[in-house]
Amino acid sequence: MAAPTIKSRIPAKAKKGEIIEIKAQITHDMETGQRKDAAGKVIPRKIINKFVVTWNNDIVTSGDWHTAMSANPFVTCYALATESGKIKLAFHDDSGEVYEQVSEITVE
Structure with a gap:
């Protein structure tokens, strides 16, 4: 698997009190641990x-994901x-890696 990349759509500006939409997708194989390779060995989960998602270090939303998530998951909040x-x-x-992307937003 190549290094995961994150694509996002977050507005650069918003009016105070406006509800903004945050969209994100990460390229990730999401290997479930249930498949086998060509030699018959189980591919680890x-x-x-x-x-x-945090805004100035305050949590906006968070979620625990499980094996039913698709490869290259897309999320909107x-x-x-x-x-x-x-x-x-x-x-x-699962390996402890954290893939992050930070965007600046100006609230007027």
């Missing part, structure tokens, strides 16, 4: 097991624009 700062997307996988 390696999935994104947690997704967290919403947040109330209260102050300018950083929105961070964090995808945690």
Whole structure:
């Protein structure tokens, strides 16, 4: 598997009190641990097991994911624009890796 990449759509600006839409997708095989390779060996489980969105280090939303998630998962969530700062997307996988992307937002 190539290194996961994150694609996101987060507005650069918002009006105070506006509800913004946050969209994100990560390229990840989401190996369930139930398949076998050509030699018949079980391919170890390696999935994104947690997704967290923070705004200036305050949690907006988080979720625990399980083996039923598809490869290259796509997620949409919403947040109330209260102050300018950083929105961070964090995808945690079974091996302990954390894949992050940070975007700046200006609230007027």
